[in-house]
Amino acid sequence: MGTSMSKKREKVFLFTLALLLSLGFSQASYSQWVKFGGTGKTGFHGQRGTPGQDGRNVVVQAADENIYLRLRGGDGSTGRDGGRGNDGFNCWQRRGEWNMVGASGGTGGHGGKGGNGGNGGNTTIYYTDVDQLANINIDAEGGRGSFGGRGGSGGRPCFCTYRSWRVRYEDRNGKVFYRDFQCFAGERGKVGRPGQNGRNGSLGSVKLINSENPLQPTRRSLVVGPSHFDRNLLLSQNIWEKRRGLLNLIHPNSMVSNDYLSFVKRIEKIISFKWETERSPEDVLKQNSIKVTLNQNISYKFPKNFWIDSYEKRISEDHKEVVINNMISLKDLSKITPVAMELQGEDTTLIIKDFEGLGEFIKTDFFIDTKWRLEDDYWEYFKGKVPEDLIEMVGDSIHLKVGQLPVRAKSFKKKSSLTLRIKRSFKEKVLKVGPFSLKKSKGRPLEVIKK
Numbered sequence: 538m539g540t541s542m543s544k545k546r547e548k549v550f551l552f553t554l555a556l557l558l559s560l561g562f563s564q565a566s567y568s569q570w571v572k573f574g575g576t577g578k579t580g581f582h583g584q585r586g587t588p589g590q591d592g593r594n595v596v597v598q599a600a601d602e603n604i605y606l607r608l609r610g611g612d613g614s615t616g617r618d619g620g621r622g623n624d625g626f627n628c629w630q631r632r633g634e635w636n637m638v639g640a641s642g643g644t645g646g647h648g649g650k651g652g653n654g655g656n657g658g659n660t661t662i663y664y665t666d667v668d669q670l671a672n673i674n675i676d677a678e679g680g681r682g683s684f685g686g687r688g689g690s691g692g693r694p695c696f697c698t699y700r701s702w703r704v705r706y707e708d709r710n711g712k713v714f715y716r717d718f719q720c721f722a723g724e725r726g727k728v729g730r731p732g733q734n735g736r737n738g739s740l741g742s743v744k745l746i747n748s749e750n751p752l753q754p755t756r757r758s759l760v761v762g763p764s765h766f767d768r769n770l771l772l773s774q775n776i777w778e779k780r781r782g783l784l785n786l787i788h789p790n791s792m793v794s795n796d797y798l799s800f801v802k803r804i805e806k807i808i809s810f811k812w813e814t815e816r817s818p819e820d821v822l823k824q825n826s827i828k829v830t831l832n833q834n835i836s837y838k839f840p841k842n843f844w845i846d847s848y849e850k851r852i853s854e855d856h857k858e859v860v861i862n863n864m865i866s867l868k869d870l871s872k873i874t875p876v877a878m879e880l881q882g883e884d885t886t887l888i889i890k891d892f893e894g895l896g897e898f899i900k901t902d903f904f905i906d907t908k909w910r911l912e913d914d915y916w917e918y919f920k921g922k923v924p925e926d927l928i929e930m931v932g933d934s935i936h937l938k939v940g941q942l943p944v945r946a947k948s949f950k951k952k953s954s955l956t957l958r959i960k961r962s963f964k965e966k967v968l969k970v971g972p973f974s975l976k977k978s979k980g981r982p983l984e985v986i987k988k
Contacts, residue, residue: 570636570638571636574626576625576641576642577692577693579622579623579643579646580689582648583617583618583647583732584617586617587613587614588652589610589681589738590655591611591656592608592609592655592656592657594658594659595661598664599663599669599673600672601672602672604672604674605674606660606675606677608660609679609680610654610657610738612655612680612681613681615652616648616650616683616684616686616735617648617649619645619648619689619730620689621645621690630720632699632702636718637718637719638720639695641723642694643691644691644726648689648730649686650732650734650735651685651686653682654735654736656679657741659741660675663751664745670745673787673791674788675741675792677741677742677792677793678741679738679741680737682734682738683734685732685735688730690728690729691728696722697721703715703717703718704716704718740794742793742794743794743798744777744797744798744799745783745786745797746800753803756773756831758828759828760827762818763822767809767811768809769809770809772808772829772831772835773803774803774831774832775800775802777801779798780796780798780799781795781796783795806831806835806855806856806857808835809858811859811860812861813862827840840866842867843866844870845864846864847864863963865899871968873901875888875983876890876985878983880949880952880953880979881940881949883940883949885940886938886939888937889903890933892933899963900961901959901960901961902923902960903935903959904958905920905957906919906920906956906972907919907955919943952977952978953976956974957972957973958972958973971988972988973987973988974988
């Protein structure tokens, strides 16, 4: 009996498959799902809670009478709840030859983060008798962090007006058959994420200074400009030691960090910058400066993109002098360019302007790469460094006697073109300027193109 049933099912399956093929319908056409309506927008996110205020900072002198200090941090406020997600919209369902699914509702807004608690205030205590510290009771507890807001609920989706329907078909032979389609509602929007709880504020801290006199102000950093050269510049720093066991020294009911800083000593260092460069510091530094810092010892940093020739002198154990022999910025080094050339055969001179007048201590080399075409169509090449005996300094200008290069004099008669490269060096540092493409015709100004 099982065999006859299986054969019957097989015949039904083959008949249905043949019918679909005869009608020209593919399986994909029936499995297609069409969405209707628009997805709801996400709800608004809740605002963050306001953080609590930090406790006030105080300076006190220990004495024989009791001192109570309330330096607690304030509590944070609760974060706001997120808004409800918007419902799906335009949920109009049109029945057709397809399955349908509704648009989803909007996600709920996230809850706002709870406000952090304020930190406890800090205390600086001057004392001369350590036993007097037990008279000081400090309440520098941190404020409590508050709860985060709740996430908003999700919006409603688009629901189906018609959950199922049937479409009538007729094949080429006039036979009628039906296809069933269905609709499912969309998904409800997800609940928004709850906001994080705020953190509790930290305990206040204490500094102990075994002295009656207040500490003097310190200066641990300095920006050195042109007006500071050839002057003694004083930097100062207070040295502290981190210790543990404060609650064994002050009133035992205190609410404050058990770690504290104890004043050790004050250090002072002097640094001076001696300017021995011919150009003035205003012309060299312009808007730049030297950064000086004190961290047990003095250190300094010259501005970026500068070439410096300097050395240090130890005046005393706490006094350092920095002598600057030469100092130049790369921007000033680049201010060199060819400006003129007259075609006079062997007497042709290429004039190069050094706008910063750096030729005395900066080594400058010139390289020419060219090809001249003469009247008899003979090509003559020169590529290499201009010899030093063909270079002459005239004020802040540099004259290159290019007419005396090992080429024919006709190369500098009516028309000439060449490529100029400039290399500027100072000790081991090198800067390349150019190349410049130069073209010169008789009676016309020099054409300069920087590549």
